[in-house]
Amino acid sequence: MLTERKKAERTTAGGPRVPAAPPGPARRRRTGRPPAHRALTYAVLLVAVTATLLPFAWMFLGAFKTQGELLRRPITWWPEQPTLENFVVWFTELQIGTFFLNSVVVAVFTVLGNLLFCSMVGYALAKMDFPGKRFLFLLVMVMLMVPGVVTFVPLFVLISKLGMVSTYPALILPFLAAPMGVFLMRQFIAGIPDSLIEAARIDGAGELRTFLRIVMPLCGPPLATLGILTFLGSWNNFLWPLVVAQSEEMYTLPVALSLYSTGQNATDYGLLLAGSVLVITPIILLFVALQRYFIQGVAATGIK
Amino acid sequence: MAATTTTTSAGTSRGAGRGPARPGGSRRRRNAVTAWLFALPFVLIFGVFMLGPLVSSFVMSFTDFTSRDIENPLSVGFVGLDQYTALFRNPQFLHSVLNTAYFVLAGIPLTTVLALALAVALNSGITRFRTAFRVGFYTPVVTSIVAVAVVWRFILQPDGLLNVILGWVGIAGPDWLNSTTWSMPALIMLAVWRNLGTLMIIFLAGLQSVPGDILEAAQVDGANAWQRFMKITLPMLRPTLLLGTVLLSVGFLQFFEEPFVMTKGGPLDSTLSVSYFTFNQFGFGKYGLASAASYVLFIAIALLSLIQFRALRSKD
Secondary structure, eight states, X not given: OHHHHHHHHHHHHHTTHHHHSOOHHHHHHHHSOOHHHHHHHHHHHHHHHHHHHHHHHHHHHHTTSOHHHHHOSSOOSSOSSOOOHHHHHHHHTSOHHHHHHHHHHHHHXXXXXXXXXXXXXXHHHHHOOOTTHHHHHXXXXXXXTOOHHHHHHHHHHHHHHTTOTTSHXXXXXXXXXXXXXXXXXXXXXXXXXXXXXXXXXXXXXXHHHHIXXXXXXXXXXXXXXXXXXXXXXXXXXXXXHHHHOOSGGGOOHHHHHHHHHHTTTTTOHHHHHHHXXXXXXXXXXXXXXXXXXXXXXXXHHOOO | OHHHHHHHHHHHTTSXXXXXXXXXXHHHHHHHHHHHHHHHHHHHHHIIIIIHHHXXXXXXXXXXXXXXXXXXXXXXXXXXXXXXXXXXXXXXXXXXXXXXXXXXXXXHHHHXXXXXXXXXXXXXXXXXXXXXXXXHHHHHHHSOHHHHHHHHHHHTSTTSHHHHXXXXXXXXXXXXXXXXXXXXXXXXXXXXXXXXXXXXXXXHHHHHTSOHHHHHHHHHTTOOHHHHIIIIIHHHHHHHHHHHHHHHHHHHHTOOHHHHHHTTTOSTTTTOOHHHHHHHHHHTTOHHHHHHHHHHHHHHHHHHHHHHHHHHHHHO
């Protein structure tokens, strides 16, 4: 607070000097770092990014190595006899197609549910008056802080009472409308001018029509953010699927990988590395293609 | 056009002229019904799968509910605070609290400092490959923890990649995952690696909102880069820093996947976290105790979030 005021003063104090200084470009150049600094910055970033990506490189290279090569010491970098054997086992013996399909089905329904339900309640919270509105919003905010581990025990009891253990609904229903999504959609819709909505109402459009024709078409950016974050969360979700997918044909990719990696295959590193490659490749491809939206989403919500 | 729009919105938004005629009460009630209809799908899912379990978990933590009671919930006995006293007498739980605290207290500062350094580097004078760097640092965030834990387990072997690299600089690395001393640092390393990107992006957004003219003015006044950073950038970044670190701590407090996939909580419970303890008690069928443990975690997270909101509000 104090510092901001001080800074403001300094800006005004510095103000009169601005016209005296040569315009834009020349000044900019003076504020730029000397080349030595810049080279150092690049070097530091390059080392850091290499260290960050090294485990991925190691994973991809290892997935093509034989078990013998993986266990041999000293370690080798490039696969000496590249093999697809590890991948073949996943596709032929371990039904990875089923796990992949499960992950896709769960993610797609979770995303669709969130896009629809979060924007509906977001619209109501942002643009309609109704009794209980403030309370509902408060509950949503409180729920944002609840760790998953708090609800999963009773949730499991509920799901088993309903006879839904190891079914798609068990994997999807609890995530169909996340409080984070409600918060995101409400904040965005609140920014849409009331006049647009009033105009539609005056023209005789009902709420549903106003929502579908006026509000939803304007919600592209937050829907994209929400869709991507939800997909990411669903694809990588682990604790709940681990608890509730109790038969092999209902495993999602991370569950399958974790159970194989701790079971009798625990030391078959080639197989596990190939499995990891198969789990993360789709999401990395998606990320690289849509990285701008991923990153905007994080910056906008501050939530992973 | 723009001017008219603003006036209309200001004039009518608060109920004064909702439509040409004002049918009054019934219209209001109909609006309320419509609003609740819009909220209905969410409210149902929220109530049944989130709020309900949250409340049940609270109630369960005061009972001796076990997996055998699923068939016949009426046989459950109310035990008051006994689950909580049992919890705080359980050496394994206390151990898990200490482990979680260790993880959070070491992991958060490390991640914050590194993320801030990288964000500042990316924000300074770098023009080329900026996107590539951002994508690179963010990649671990989008990948499944289970999948990357597999490769880390391999890297952290006694004669694995990390120790080979450490050997280049003359350090004899430990058997990371089988040592009670080094298992936690290894998991912290993994967590820092995985969460750096999130925090860096948040800090980068914060840095970009620091007005350049203030920095330039300071430079004209003779402040060097370090002074500008300490006296201007850092104070202006405070809310962002606070937000980022609190979000991260909330995530770190729920520490579960890393030990689950890497160490199974071992060796000798050295990486057993509170979440993991809860998960184990659930596995043993001790639902009451698991609920109590999860509520202790929830309270810790709620307190932290409360501190965050307080601190952010006092900033304004």
